[in-house]
Amino acid sequence: MKRQEPTSDESLMERYQRGDVQAFEALLVRHRRGVFNFVLRFCADRHTAEELHQDVFMRVVQSAEGFKQRSRFTTWLYTIARNLCIDHLRKQKHRRTASLDQPIRDGETEQTLMDRMASSEASPDREADVARIRSCISAAVAELAEEQREVFLMREEAGLPFDEIARIVDAPVNTVKSRMRYALQNLRARLEAAGIEP
Amino acid sequence: MDCKQAEEYLVDYLYGELAEPEREAFEHHLRACPAHAREVAQLLRTLELFRAQPQDEPSPQSSSRILQAAREQVQLAVPARGLGLRWLWSPAAIAAISCLVLVAVGLYGYRSFQQDQESVLFEVPAGAERAAPAAPREQARPLTAAHEPEQSGFPGLAAAPARAGLEEPAPASRPPVRRAAKAKTEAAGKGRAAPAKSPTDKPLAGVKELAGPPLDRESALAESAKRAPGAARIGATRIGAAGGAADDRDAKKDLAVREEGARDEGDMRAAAGELESRVAEPDLRPEDEALDRSAERRFAVPPPAATADGIAAEPPPAREKAEQKAAVASEPSRARKKRSALKAAPTFDAAPETAVRVDAADSPERARALLARKQYLQAASELRRFLARHPHDPRAATVRYELARVLFLAGRCREAIAAARQALRAAPGHALAAETLLDQASCHVKLGEFEPAIQVYRRVERDFPGRAAEARRAIERLP
Numbered sequence: 001m002k003r004q005e006p007t008s009d010e011s012l013m014e015r016y017q018r019g020d021v022q023a024f025e026a027l028l029v030r031h032r033r034g035v036f037n038f039v040l041r042f043c044a045d046r047h048t049a050e051e052l053h054q055d056v057f058m059r060v061v062q063s064a065e066g067f068k069q070r071s072r073f074t075t076w077l078y079t080i081a082r083n084l085c086i087d088h089l090r091k092q093k094h095r096r097t098a099s100l101d102q103p104i105r106d107g108e109t110e111q112t113l114m115d116r117m118a119s120s121e122a123s124p125d126r127e128a129d130v131a132r133i134r135s136c137i138s139a140a141v142a143e144l145a146e147e148q149r150e151v152f153l154m155r156e157e158a159g160l161p162f163d164e165i166a167r168i169v170d171a172p173v174n175t176v177k178s179r180m181r182y183a184l185q186n187l188r189a190r191l192e193a194a195g196i197e198p
Numbered sequence: 199m200d201c202k203q204a205e206e207y208l209v210d211y212l213y214g215e216l217a218e219p220e221r222e223a224f225e226h227h228l229r230a231c232p233a234h235a236r237e238v239a240q241l242l243r244t245l246e247l248f249r250a251q252p253q254d255e256p257s258p259q260s261s262s263r264i265l266q267a268a269r270e271q272v273q274l275a276v277p278a279r280g281l282g283l284r285w286l287w288s289p290a291a292i293a294a295i296s297c298l299v300l301v302a303v304g305l306y307g308y309r310s311f312q313q314d315q316e317s318v319l320f321e322v323p324a325g326a327e328r329a330a331p332a333a334p335r336e337q338a339r340p341l342t343a344a345h346e347p348e349q350s351g352f353p354g355l356a357a358a359p360a361r362a363g364l365e366e367p368a369p370a371s372r373p374p375v376r377r378a379a380k381a382k383t384e385a386a387g388k389g390r391a392a393p394a395k396s397p398t399d400k401p402l403a404g405v406k407e408l409a410g411p412p413l414d415r416e417s418a419l420a421e422s423a424k425r426a427p428g429a430a431r432i433g434a435t436r437i438g439a440a441g442g443a444a445d446d447r448d449a450k451k452d453l454a455v456r457e458e459g460a461r462d463e464g465d466m467r468a469a470a471g472e473l474e475s476r477v478a479e480p481d482l483r484p485e486d487e488a489l490d491r492s493a494e495r496r497f498a499v500p501p502p503a504a505t506a507d508g509i510a511a512e513p514p515p516a517r518e519k520a521e522q523k524a525a526v527a528s529e530p531s532r533a534r535k536k537r538s539a540l541k542a543a544p545t546f547d548a549a550p551e552t553a554v555r556v557d558a559a560d561s562p563e564r565a566r567a568l569l570a571r572k573q574y575l576q577a578a579s580e581l582r583r584f585l586a587r588h589p590h591d592p593r594a595a596t597v598r599y600e601l602a603r604v605l606f607l608a609g610r611c612r613e614a615i616a617a618a619r620q621a622l623r624a625a626p627g628h629a630l631a632a633e634t635l636l637d638q639a640s641c642h643v644k645l646g647e648f649e650p651a652i653q654v655y656r657r658v659e660r661d662f663p664g665r666a667a668e669a670r671r672a673i674e675r676l677p
Contacts, residue, residue, distance in 0.1 A: 016268070024268045028261060036256040046254070046668075047640060051607065053256050057264040058570045061271045134251050141248075155213075156248060162209075177209040181241075184212075188244040196247065 009073035017064055024064075027073070028057060035081050037157040042085040042149060044142035052088060056081045078158055079168050082150055089146070133196055140190035148183035151176050199227040204234050212241055259633050267566065561587075562597055565604070574608030595625035602634050611641035632662035639672065648676050 007023075009030070015023035035056050040049035059080045060067075067076055141149060147169070154165045162180070166173040199207075204227045210216045211224050228235040561584035568577035581601040585594055598621035605614035618638040622631060635658045642651035651672075658669035 016272075019272045021265070021269050021272055025265060028264060028268075032256055032261060032264075033253055037253050040254055049254075050257055050260055054260045054264060055570075055572075058267055061264065061268045062570060064271065133247070137248055137251055156245075157253075162213075162215075174206075180209050184209075184241045184244055185237075187248070188240050191244065191247065 010069055013064070013067055013073050014069060017067070024061070027060075031074075031077060032057070034158045035077065038078070038081055038153050039085055041138065041141050041153050041157060042082075043088060044138065048088060052081070052084050055084050059084070072164060074158065074160060075164050075167055078154055078160060082154075082168060085150075086146070136191065136194045136196055137187075140187050140194070143190060144183055144186055148179045148186065151179040152183040152187075155180060199223045201227075201231060201234065204228075204231065208234070208238065208241075211238065212245065257633060259630060267570065270563065270566070562593060562600070565597075565600065569600075569604060569607075572607075574604050575610075578604045578608060578610075578613075595621070595628055596630070598624055599628055599630040599634050603630075603637060606637040606641060609644075611645050614638065614641050632658055632665045635662070636665065636668065636672070639669075643672075643676065651676065 007026070009027060012023040012027045016027070032053070036049060036053040039052040039056070040046060043049055043052065056077070060077060063080075067073070141152070144152065150169060151165055154160045154168065155162070160168070162173050162176050166176045169176065171179075204224060207216055207220055207224050211221065216224060228238060561580045565577040565580035565584070568574075568580060578601060581597050581604060584591070584597055585601070588594060591597075598617065602614055602617035602621050605617050608614075615638055618634045618641075621628070621634060625631075628634075635654050639651045639654035639658070642648070642654060655669040655673045659666045659673075662669075
């Protein structure tokens with residue numbers, strides 16, 4: 001039996017432009033998780049991510065008429081998501097992301113989150129260990145430079161190819177690849193410092 | 199391949215995007231270069247660690263809100279789109295129709311002036327000199343009415359005034375003022391019938407329903423409509439813009455224009471009316487509003503004066519009141535009596551209920567549009583206004599939750615907490631309850647009120663198992 005080709009994002013968008021709400025629903029189901037995780041890791045705050053994720057799709061709805069079939073839907077979608085994230089971070093004067101280097105007072109001693117994660121012994125509880133690794137990775141991603149973080153997340157969370165990322169961030173493809181490499185190196189270094197051996 | 203070249207290929211290699219010859223060359227280099235081999239291994243492991251993390255899911259509420267917005271957007275866009283009228287939105291079309299509107303308004307003013315002159319020659323009731331300018335305003339009522347659907351979200355209203363004005367052509371002996379007043383009254387009566395339909399109904403269905411039986415003269419004019427199909431569209435626009443002539447001679451001509459417009463479908467008129475509302479300032483006439491109490495009710499949420507961002511700006515109420523008073527004072531007593539009689543007519547009996555529905559549809563939709571623009575405080579005002587006017591509306595429960603959310607987003611923590619409590623008290627089992635409780639708890643946290651925050655989180659944990667984990671994590675994060 002011949003496998004049915006999945007409908008492309010662009011044709012779903014075209015259908016929505018003609019008034020087919022189900023087509024939009026299909027697009028939403030397809031991309032909501034990717035967009036949400038992109039904004040969540042970009043802004044490192046669940047509440048903000050909920051809000052921004054909603055804003056992204058609201059913009060898509062409002063600007064649907066303006067979407068031209070010439071460009072890829074994901075390029076358009078993540079351009080909106082990126083712009084909203086950057087706007088948000090710019091507006092937010094005091095970022096509240098827990099920095100790995102931020103000192104934490106613990107009784108008499110003062111140590112950083114990084115120190116604490118590094119010194120914490122491997123818990124027999126696997127769940128706790130997984131949670132620790134997860135929070136460590138989230139913090140490490142949040143600590144990446146913005147230009148590295150966006151490239152890393154667009155590739156890893158949205159699965160966009162480098163040439164599409166290059167169009168979104170308006171930079172040459174080689175620059176995008178360089179940022180990706182720096183992002184990976186920085187992540188590795190931070191995880192290593194936190195006692196997670198990559 | 200040397201180290202420098204290998205650096206260029208490193209990321210492509212990690213993502214398996216190297217062509218076969220380059221990949222082989224790169225792997226050959228790795229065997230010879232331990233530094234690069236180690237780096238590649240570490241970066242691959244880093245990627246694995248990251249990819250092993252479970253992905254987070256957005257809340258289902260946000261998805262349903264997005265879908266709701268998508269549906270509303272389609273409902274707003276379908277009338278023009280469905281009729282293949284997208285060309286109407288092109289700058290050229292808008293400019294052309296603006297010119298038509300201007301010309302029509304100019305002619306209109308000129309005719310009013312002529313009418314003034316003639317009224318001096320013929321016997322007219324006392325005060326008619328002052329009343330005369332009001333006539334064209336009334337005749338132009340369809341233009342005003344054409345704006346209403348845009349505010350109310352009930353496209354069916356757009357077709358009603360023009361159609362109603364045509365259903366019963368006025369006798370030639372009837373002075374234009376009264377004929378127009380009757381047309382307006384009928385239009386208002388018909389227009390109010392439309393909101394009885396659910397706002398989720400297809401807009402075109404509403405328009406067709408309002409279109410009613412064929413007009414008397416329609417069959418006679420159908421032939422000419424076939425000959426000049428474009429004229430019908432222009433006719434529809436002209437009806438909205440000029441409304442009709444002031445004297446009987448011109449009235450005949452104008453009636454022909456109206457009928458020409460009426461040949462087209464009512465939905466065509468709705469689209470033209472909608473377009474006019476974009477190209478011209480809404481021509482709200484306080485005089486008319488003073489005469490039509492139900493219209494007042496309909497405009498209880500003030501109609502928009504176009505602003506830069508397309509959001510309604512409230513007209514100064516003091517000025518509006520003064521103008522209304524002046525209009526009533528300047529109105530001839532006979533016309534006032536006539537209008538009083540018309541107000542008492544059965545067509546107005548159903549008005550209050552339906553007018554409320556139009557109004558009720560207004561605020562939450564505007565609030566959502568404002569919310570999408572992040573104009574939280576304005577959105578909150580709209581929602582509050584809605585709740586003040588329609589506390590028993592079926593949507594009031596949802597609107598209360600939306601108000602809490604909007605205030606939370608606006609950073610008005612105290613108000614958000616109060617609104618959340620009110621919403622939860624009124625409808626504790628609402629689908630947005632858990633989300634609102636989480637918002638409320640966040641507000642407490644922002645205000646440094648950790649104990650109340652914990653209590654609210656505990657409530658989420660207890661009452662909403664689906665959000666319990668989130669609430670627990672939030673409690674753990676608290677100092």
